[in-house]
Each structure stands twice: as structure tokens, then as C-alpha cells.
Amino acid sequence: MKTDLSSQIKLDRVPKRYYHPENEIELAAVTREEKLNTLIFETANDGGEFIASEIVRYINRFVKKNGKCVMALGAGNSTHRVYASLIKLYQEGKVDFSNVIIYNISEFFPLMPEGPSTMRRLNDVFLNHVNIKKENIRTIDPQITKETMFDYCQAYEESIQNEGGLNLVVCEIGSNGSIAFNEPGSAPSSICRLVLLSNYTRHQISNDYKCDEVPDTAITLGISTILKSNRILTMAWGESRSQIIHETVEEPASAQVPASFMQGHPHAKVVIDLPAADDLTRISHPWKVTSCEWNDKLIRRAIVWLSQLIHKPILKLTDKDYNDAGLGELLVLYGSAYNVNIKVFNDLQHTITGWPGGKPNADDTYRPERAKPYPKRVIVFSPHPDDDVISMGGTLKRLVDQKHDVHVAYETSGNIAVGDEDMMRYFMMMDKIAPQFGFDTEGYNKLSKGVSEFVKAKTAGETDSADIREIKTMIRQAEATIACNYIGVKPDHIHFLRLPFYETGTIKKGDLSQRDVDIIKKLLSDVKPHQIFVAGDLADPHGTHKVCTDAVLAAVDELIDEEWMKDCRIWMYRGAWAEWEIDHIEMAVPISPEELRFKRNSILKHQSQMENAPFLGDDDRLFWQRAEERNRATAKLYEGLGLASYEAMEAFVEYHPIR
DSSP states (O other): OOOOGGGGGOOHHHOHHSSSSSSHHHHHTTTTTTTTTEEEEESSSHHHHHHHHHHHHHHHHHHHSOOEEEEEEEEOOGGGHHHHHHHHHHHHHHHOOOOOOEEEEHHHHHHHHHHSSSSHHHHHHHGGGOOOOOGGEEEEOOOOOOTTTHHHHHHHHHHHHHTSSOOOOOOOOOTHHHHOOOOTTTTTTSSSSEOOOHHHHHHHHHHHHSSSSOEEEEEEEOHHHHSSSSSEEEEEESSSGGGHHHHHTTOOOOOOOOGGGGGGGEEEEEEEEEEGGTTHHHHGGGTTTTOOOOOHHHHHHHHHHHHHTTTTOOOGGHHHHHTTTTOOOHHHSSSSHHHHHHHHHHHHHHTBBBOTTOTTTOOOOSSSSOSSSOOOOEEESSSTTTHHHHHHHHHHHHHTTTEEEEEEEOOOOOGGGOOOOHHHHHHHHHHHHHHHOOOOOHHHHHHHHHHHHHHHHOOTTOOOOOOHHHHHHHHHHHHHHHHHHHTTTOOOGGOOOOOOTTSSSSSSSOOHHHHHHHHHHHHHHHHHOEEEEOOOOOOOOOOOHHHHHHHHHHHHHTTTTTTGGGGGEEEOOOSSSOOOOTOOOOOOOOOOOHHHHHHHHHTOOOGGGSOOOOOOOOOOOOHHHHHHHHHHHHHHHHTTSSSSSEEEEEEEEEEEOOO
């Protein structure tokens, strides 16, 4: 079973010379916007192996020079593949840790028995598997108190100085630009200290460590301490880190992005994979730094960029506009601005369709979806019981209205997102009508009383009882059913899969397993769809979307040789957390004002997810507001480029199974 296919999605081909130049001259050209030594690898595994080899090199160098190597290590998720590679190198006899001294770069305070611990994690994923001496491992004493905190932090700093300072720091760059637990606002002069963790960071930790309770504070080495190290190796993997990597590497150093202070270090290296590099100039706008290997998507990106830069629709761009913006290469290739303009304009025009399932009896040469077969069997996979309408409610309605055989599959129960208030509202109503309609039985009264008493006594972070989880599941299923009925999906085409990985009752989820994949395989094999819609929005704060997408892609991978799969297309949607960039959009479905109101109403059917939804992330807007504004923004973007004006648009990218 392949469990991480979503991270291997490549929306376009990046020429190797952009991220791995052949010589120093090319390297200097493509990196001229970068203020940090940044190394890009095709995959996170490749990057992790490189960092491991660098660590071995530094250990050998400093042990030879000083008789020891003093390192500060982080325990973030990104470092784990590095440590796995180091363990392998150790097992192969290529590195010796007996003369290595390790300092834990940060630790939670206070340490909770069932809570997260960076030291515990470091031991589990690395230190317990190599020959490092126990007396050479230095970490925060869990017995310290707030009263002794200041003196202890100073002593931790002095301990490092007594060892001659740090030779090497290894840690990840956080999604908010943090380094260790130095969060936005940290000063470059900061040293070892107690810090307050933001709600955003605590949510991330809860997800990363798969735990419900996270301390409000932590102890961390300061930025100044880290920058005094002889060498720094930091890393980040995946598309979700691309924007912060851009800010770290290319923007001026700022306390709002603490990792950017590494720009002043002569021997700091940032190691990333291609998805994490997506917003660096040499990857996103390579024409600014080098001659390009032009393909259709890169040309589209460049012309859209130019159109937005000078506020002109595509068909009004001139030769002078191209030359002034450094895009003269395209004039040489195509002869004139007009030739490029019309190519890109037509390319974008052909992404627009009011027939997301294909238009029957029509020429589909330039349509994103084929005309036949008609009607199509369609499955829309929704990670939570509202992502379908939030992300593609307009398209879902079109597919139903255009007589396709539409199934909706809700992958998780979404029960932890139902607030106790929303649940108790139902009990208040049932308690009043139970005597009138004769269902005030002993069983019901016992359930109602038990639920009420549990909720009253419930403490923060406490797991719901099995009964309450089931009731909250029923609430979400009822809301999803009402929304599907409103759209017109047949009742027997609504599937509640309740994938096992999710059903823990807590924020902490299980790992994706073959059981999850088999449930999806059965549905796919039963329906044999011609179209599959799957979430490509992987930025939700608790990672459920990614796991659900991985489950669908793993099932597709295992069914890829089935005859019906040869006639099946897979479309990825986004909506709640992000939108596709226009150079990647392959199908854009227009939505009229009436259809947008219909979509809003279908989202509002999910009443438990309105005002009290607990997992809105950093965006304070409600989900229907996000959806409308993103859909309107996509339409506005097309309009600004000179295409037809629509109220809103939903955008999709085709997924091609990785063979």
C-alpha cells in the first residue's frame, strides 16, 4: 500500500537546471534573489539523505579537530527522515556517535505524562538507535519550576559555552517561520528562555504529536544561541511550506519570520524539496533570473504575471510590455506579442466549461472533459461531511442537473467538529417532545441524563464518550443528507465511509491503513466511476484532508489495471483552505449569482459547522464566506485577464496516477 501519494503530486515539470545548476555561473544566476544558501532536491527523501551525509561530514571534521562534535537537535516531523538516514549510515558503519554531544534544542514546559516531549521523540526516532553515550545527551530538566527557570536557562547556555559552543544545529523551519520555538516576534538577540506558544503552534503540535493536550509554554534555545553555531542545517518539506520558505530565503530578515535571521550566518544551509521551493523566484518566476525552458504552463504563468503586473488584459499586451518585463525570449520564439497573447488566451478560454461532466453530442476537442460516455458515473469524495459543498457545491449541482449518476462519499464522520452546544440543542428539543410522542422510555431518559451529566462535568480536552461520538456522527450525517437532498443527489448514492483512521474520538488520529484503503476500493469497484473528484486541498490544520486524499489515491493505485479505470478521470478540487494557481487550472466551472446563492444555502445546511465550528484555522471567516470569496476571486482573475465575466468559478486540476 502506498500511503503518501499526495506528496508526490507534480503539477508541472521543473527543469533540473533551475534547482540543480550544472556550474557556479548558473548557480549564481538562478539564486540571485536568495539571501540564504538554499539547496533544492526532487524529493524530501533525497533532501533528508543529503542532510544526513552533511551531518556525518561535520561530525568527522569536528571530532578530528576538537575531539568532539557538539550538536543541537530539533525533533520536528521534517527531521525524522534525516534521522532515519543517519541510523542507516550508523548501521553501515559510516558514522560514530561516541564523541558526539547532543543538546535538545527545545522542550515543552511543563512536561505532561501523556503530553508531547521533544526529548522523548528524539530518543524514539534517533538517539536510542545509535551509539551515543547517555552522559553526552543534554536536555531540559523536567523538574524545574517557573521560579528557577531563569537561572536554569542561563545554566543551559553556560553549559553550551563550556563545551566550546555549538558546532552544528539541525532543525526544521516551522510553517510560521519559527526556528526551534522562536516564534514570530522573537528578537535576534534572544537566548535560552521560556516562551509562550501561540494557538496556531499548539494546534500544529497537537497534530504532529497526535495528542490532545499541549502546554502553553516551552523552553527553547534563542536565535542568538543558534546563530553562534559553526554550522546550521535547516529543512522544510512540502507545498505547505513554500510561502514561508520564500519569506525566509528571499525577503529581508524580519522578526516576523525568525528563520530569516539565518541570512546573516555564513554557513547556514536551507534544504528543501521541490514542492517547498514552489514560491522561490527560480521556480515560480524563472524568467526573472535565467533563460527559460518554456512549456505551455510556464508561458501561461508568465503572461498571467505580466498581465497582472501592468494591469492589462492579455490581448492588449504589446511587444514593449514583454521586453520591459524581461520576457523578450517569448517574442523570439513566437514572433510577436500577439501570437503569444492569443495562444494563452485560447488556452485559458478552453479551461472554462459549464459542463463539468462533458457536454453530450458536442465537439470535445478543446473541452477539459470528454463528451462520452454520457451520462457518466461520478464519485465525489469529501474528507469531512461538508467539503463537497464548500469546495465544489456549484459543480456538484451542475453534475446532478445534467443527469449524471452522482455519488457522494463522506470519508470521515467529522464528529469531533460538533460542539457540545449543538448536540445539546437536539436533546433539549427531544426532552420536550418525548412525553408528547411517547418515546420518553427508560432507555431514552437514561441516555439523555447521561449525556447531560457528561457534558456538565467535561473538562478541556476530555474525549467524548462512545454514545456522544455516535450522536455527533448522526448530526453530521443528517446535515450532509439534507444538503445532498437539496442538491438532488439520490439518497442511496450518499455513502458514509467512516474510515477507521479517524474514529479515535480525539484530535489525535490513527495512521492510514489497508482497512481504510479497502473501504474506498470497494466503493470504487462497486460504482466503477468515469469521474472521481478528490480533495487536493492539503492545508487543513489537522491533516485529515491529506490522509483522506492519500487513501483515495492509494485505492486508485491498487485498482489502476482494472478495465474500467482506463476510462476514468480524476479531478482535484480545492476551496476551504486555498485555491489552485491559474497556471495549473485545467477546468473552471462558472457559477451564476443564483447558483452561488444555492451553493451558500447548501453549505448552511451544515448548521453545526457555522458559528461554532472549532477548526477554522487562522482564517476567521466562516466556510461559506471563504468559499464565496475564493470563487469570486477566481472569476475576477479570469475577467481581469480579458476573459468572460462571471459571478464566481470553481477550479479543478486533473490528477494523473503515478505509475
